[in-house]
Structure formats: structure tokens, C-alpha cells
Amino acid sequence: MVGEEGVERQVVSTASISLTSRDPISVADRAVDVVLDVNGHVDRRTDTPTEDSRSGSAQLVLRVPSAVLDETLPELKALGELVRSSLNQTDVTTQSADLDARIAALQTGVDRLLSLMSQATTTADLIDLESALSERQTELDGLVAQRDSLKDLVDYAAVEMFITTPGEVAGAAPGDFWGGVIVGFQSMIAFFGGLLVVLGVLLPWLLPLGLLAILVAWLVRRKRTPGAPPGPTGHPQQEVPPRPPLPTEAGRTAGHEGTATDRNPV
Secondary structure: OEOOOOOEOOEEEEEEEEEEOOOHHHHHHHHHHHHHHOOOEEEEEEEEOOEOOEOOEEEEEEEEEHHHHHHHHHHHHOOOEEEEEEEEEEEOHHHHHHHHHHHHHHHHHHHHHHHHHHHOOOHHHHHHHHHHHHHHHHHHHHHHHHHHHHHHHHHEEEEEEEEEOOOOOOOOOOOOHHHHHHHHHHHHHHHHHHHHHHHHHHHHHHHHHHHHHHHHHHHHHHHOOOOOOEOOOOOEOOOOOOOOOOHHHHHHHHHHHHHHHHHOOO
16 A cells, blocks of 8 residues: 555554354364465364364464455355454554664664774674674564564454354243253253352452461460359359358357356466
8 A cells, every 4th residue: 555645554453353154163164265365374263163063163373365355254254154343554664763763773783893993893782783793683673573473463464253143032941841851861961060169269269367366266265264163144243252151050159158158267
């Protein structure tokens, strides 16, 4: 592409195509053939064959020469029933020109350092020049890699394709006893499978929370002040004062004391 000022535009194109087909793998094979016929290539491909309990699908990342992208996209869309498609184009002319300028400046610096190294007269000067040259060369190699990657994106558009089987109508309710039994078992298995997933998510949290609860209970028991065992009402037991003597016991005690006095006069 050429811009208004005669500068060739650098454009990165990315496309996305979603198709449905009864045989996604076969459609993916034909899509690869279309791209190879225009000198493109396949970056990535993932196939999922159709099985009893799983629908087939295919996913591809194709690289198509930008010069023939407009002619190739309609061929790819016609391979199945089109569900969705998109095309994005990004102008990277300024970025490409900036990389070229920086690479040219660094290359000039590298050539200058190589010339100075050939004229170095001391070992210290040679070591300093080699260190500076190593830094410049590393930076130059990185910029060259960026430029090459950008050039590849400009030259080859990326087309991502998703191919699936047509959506199936939801099955009707079971029409007999055994059909209901099968549906019931399937729902039960799905329920317990989901429950196991939830337990698996909660388990890493339950272990530390349980340990924390045990630690808190131990600290509370340790800080509790020891005392007398609680009484029937829950309060610590108190000493019961001695029972006062009954009148008969008091007289008896006095009589004994008097007799003892008589027997032992002072």
C-alpha cells in the first residue's frame, strides 16, 4: 500500500472466521489447502473429533500473504456455514520507520567502534571499546529482531478460524420409565461432581481456619484464671461457718467445766 505522500504503508491485518459444519475436521483440511495454494502456512491447529458425548471442532491460526488476503477470505468463509467474521487492520508505518532509523543509527555507531578498536594503542582503551561495542551490538540485535517480526506481521495476515458442529436442539423429556432412570442417574452424577468441585475449592481454606480456631480456643483456656471449683450454682464454693451449739449442748459443756473446776481447786 502507498500513502498520500508516496510512502509505502505498513499495515498489520488480523481476521477471525467462525463456521459451522457437520464435519469440522474436513473443513479444516480444506482451509489448509486454500492457504497453502496461495503460499501461506499454518501457525497452529487443534482438532477435536466428534464422539458420542462430544461435538467435533477445529481451531486454526493461518498465515495468508497480505497481498492476496482480500481474495482468500471469501474462499475460507465459503467452506462452511458462516456464523461470524471480522477483519482488523493496524497501520504501523510510523513504528516501522522509527525502527529503521534507530537500527541505522546503531549500525553507524557499531561501525565507528570497530574502526576505533582497530586503532587502539593500549589495552585499557581496547577493553573500554569492546564493552561499548557489546552493549551497542546487543541493542542493535534486539531492534533488528523487532523489525523482522513486524515485517512478518505486515507480509502475512493472521487468520484465526473456529469450526464447530451446528447447535443441536435440546432433547425431549424421557418417554418411559428407564429413560427417566437414566436421566436421574445423569443428574445425580452431575450434582455430586459439582459438589466435589466445591469441596476441592473450600478444602485449602478449611484447614487453616480449623487450625486458627483450635489456637484461639487454647489461648482462651490458658488465660482463664484458676480458682476453686464451681459450686452447684456455678460460683466458687465458700467455706461454711461452724454451726453454733444447741442450748442442751451448751449446758452440757458448762456442767463439765464446773465439775472439772471442783475437782481441781486452785
